[in-house]
Amino acid sequence: MxxxxxxxxxxxxxxxxxxxxxxxxxxxxxxxxxxxxVSAQSTSTPTETPTADTPTAETAPSESTATTVAPADSANGPSVVTTLVVEGTALEGVDLVVEADGEEIGRQTTDAEGVARVTLPGPGKYTVRLDPDTLPDGVAFAEGARRELSPTVRATGDRAVIFRLVDEGSAVTSDGGDSTFTRVxxxxxxxxxxxxxxxxxxxxxxxxxxxxxxxxxxxxxxxxxxxxxxxxxxxxxxxxxxxxxxxxxxxxxxxxxxxxxxxxxxxxxxxxxxxxxxxxxxxxxxxxxxxxxxxxxxxxxxxxxxxxxxxxxxxxxxxxxxxxxxxxxxxxxxxxxxxxxxxxxxxxxxxxxxxxxxxxxxxxxxxxxxxxxxxxxxxxxxxxxxxxxxxxxxxxxxxxxxxxxxxxxxxxxxxxxxxxxxxxxxxxxxxxxxxxxxxxxxxxxxxxxxxxxxxxxxxxxxxxxxxxxxxxxxxx
Missing domain, CATH: 1.10.3470 (ABC transporter involved in vitamin B12 uptake, BtuC)
Structure with a gap:
């Protein structure tokens, strides 16, 4: 049987x-x-997915291979958070920049644990990037890594994102995205x-x-x-x-x-x-x-x-x-x-x-x-x-x-x-x-x-x- x-x-x-x-x-x-x-106010909007809390990763729009952190209580509004770690070492002093419609919404510098959190005015779709001028010497984006992410943020809670950073020796200088094969x-x-x-x-x-x-x-x-x-x-x-x-x-x-x-x-x-x-x-x-x-x-x-x-x-x-x-x-x-x-x-x-x-x-x-x-x-x-x-x-x-x-x-x-x-x-x-x-x-x-x-x-x-x-x- x-x-x-x-x-x-x-x-x-x-x-x-x-x-x-x-x-x-x-x-x-x-x-x-x-x-x-962007004016939505409910945290239970129909567009929430079973993995809505999955961090936005640059390898693919929905891939959950993102570094996440233990967020603080975010009941006062939404926020974008990231943790920058290279070879097990946290990166301090790197600026996380959030923009909407080409205008800068907020900027925050990573702390000693490599964590940066930018509080947002409301839900919606934002552009998130790192300020390249603040990256430490010897650190660069991984091959094919995206420099800008576009997460959709709900009305409350943290939205975690990740930027793949590596030692400069293993990085590339091109701004190209991942190949289709890699993403698939x-x-x-x-x-x-x-x-x-x-x-x-x-x-x-x-x-x-x-x-x-x-x-x-x-x-x-x-x-x-x-x-x-x-x-x-x-x-x-x-x-x-x-x-x-x-x-x-x-x-x-x-x-x-x-x-x-x-x-x-x-x-x-x-x-x-x-x-x-x-x-x-x-x-x-x-x-x-x-x-x-x-x-x-x-x-x-x-x-x-x-x-x-x-x-x-x-x-x-x-x-x-x-x-x-x-x-x-x-x-x-x-x-x-x-x-x-x-x-x-x-x-x-x-x-x-x-x-x-x-x-x-x-x-x-x-x-x-x-x-x-x-x-x-x-x-x-x-x-x-x-x-x-x-x-x-x-x-x-x-x-x-x-x-x-x-x-x-x-x-x-x-x-x-x-x-x-x-x-x-x-x-x-x-x-x-x-x-x-x-x-x-x-x-x-x-x-x-x-x-x-x-x-x-x-x-x-x-x-x-x-x-x-x-x-x-x-x-x-």
Whole structure:
């Protein structure tokens, strides 16, 4: 038996869910097409993407190989921030210049840690550059590096940018940009990393649907919880200051318990009372809003960074490919975790029980399988995987109370592309969404790449509602 879970819901449930998600995707797709004006005041504008906090890197408009910093509370307005590091040495005294419509908006000099932050008058698209006259002797731009960046800044929060600087001996004097091949290669690697993270979250979402027929709209909050738990355990200011690897492991364990709390504290009692599945789905939407804004009260509205590995330059140069070491580690861990999930579902007794409950719950119960235990294991596994995805997303980008909401629809896209209830399909769907959306920034602004993911989702739902790897349910 294949380890891709088969759909355990009825045709009617599938039809209702497909239509609902199609409507949501269509609305957000149209909303993403709405341009972001400089006078916009909302922090939840339709053009926010799942990786809206990804630093703007000069290797590609959407590539997240940027050095980021732990920002201060930016509740008073938006800002652009950068950290300049060459060969592990911070560059002090370099001017960061921000312009709009050819006029200088602000200028700030890097401090002893190489950090410069320019506060902006409002959201919009700005031109960011370094003053070349302030660069230290022996430091120059890397080959093909962009001298000017054009990030789109939201109404609040820091927007991190990076300038690739190297020792003058390895730099070039031309002002040319990256070659198309280099940009495509870096975007491909960035998309694979992001796709692996999405796949981790999408697998749990898909397995929950396969075993309980519940579409959990609060799944993004499981991801957010993992990222925030790791931040509180890791942060040197306001946290316990534990190493990130230890904090991440503990956060995954806490996320597992958080997922179990959903099952034991909410959905199992609702099922015992005979609540219809559609009503449970509506409950999950309410839970998502409640938990999300509880996070905003406890954590704050500004985004934050982990204390370790935040300020990393893309020091892994593999020919035309430049990567941050943590991006490579994140990709490897995510890949190993997905392989482990596959082996668990295909080789273990509990994995066989999960697949049996997903195929036919009544027959599984008649065969002596404890479906309540199976459901608890599924919720715990989904919480742990979402927590791992949250830690990785927070490490590569930033931690904020809206991060789960931003990737929720992308996880749905991955699940529906692969096929409802199929774990293998969720993995493939996550990789596809990550790669295609990042590659689309060759032609689109990075803040609009969600259009590709949503557009692909709409097309798949219209042409193949069961997904690429899903099969149509048999009818009597």
């Amino acid at each position: 294949k380890w891709g879970l088969t759909l355990g819901a009825s045709d009617r449930q599938r039809e209702v869910l497909t239509r609902l998600l199609l409507a949501v995707a269509a609305v957000m797709f149209l909303g993403a097409l709405t341009p972001t004006g 290669l870096n975007l491909l690697v960035s998309g694979i990393r992001f796709g692996l993270i999405i796949a981790l979250g999408a697998v749990g979402l898909s397995v929950i649907f396969g075993t309980t027929s519940l579409t959990n709209f609060a799944h993004g909050e499981l991801l957010t919880f993992g990222a925030m738990a790791a931040w509180y355990l890791n942060s040197n200011s306001g946290g316990l200051g534990l190493p990130l690897l230890v904090a991440g492991a503990l956060a995954i364990a806490l996320s597992t318990l958080f997922g179990l709390s959903f099952e034991y504290g909410l959905y199992r009692p609702l099922r015992a009372k005979g609540m219809p599945m559609f009503s449970q789905m509506v409950v999950s939407i309410g839970v998502a809003f409640a938990v999300r804004y509880l996070f905003s009260v406890v954590f704050g509205s500004s985004t934050k960074q982990y204390s370790q590995y935040a300020a990393q330059s893309p020091t892994l140069d593999l020919g035309p490919l430049a990567m941050r070491p943590k991006d490579l580690v994140i990709s490897l861990i995510a890949f190993v975790a997905l392989i482990a999930v596959g082996l668990f579902l295909s080789k273990s007794r509990m994995g066989t029980a999960i697949r049996a409950v997903s195929d036919n719950q009544d027959l599984a119960i008649a065969s002596g399988i404890d479906h309540l235990k199976v459901t608890a294991v599924v919720w715990g596994m989904a919480g742990g995987l979402a927590g791992l995805a949250g830690v990785m997303l927070g490490s590569s980008e930033s931690v904020g109370y809206l991060m789960g909401q931003r990737v929720l629809l992308v996880m749905f896209a991955a699940v529906l592309l692969g096929g409802l209830g199929t774990a293998f399909g969720a993995i493939v769907g996550g990789l596809f969404v990550g790669v295609v959306s990042d590659l689309s920034t060759l032609w689109l602004d990075s803040d609009l790449k969600i259009i590709v993911a949503l557009g692909t989702l709409v097309l798949v739902l219209l042409t193949r509602p069961q997904g690429v790897f899903g099969v149509k349910a048999r009818t009597a």
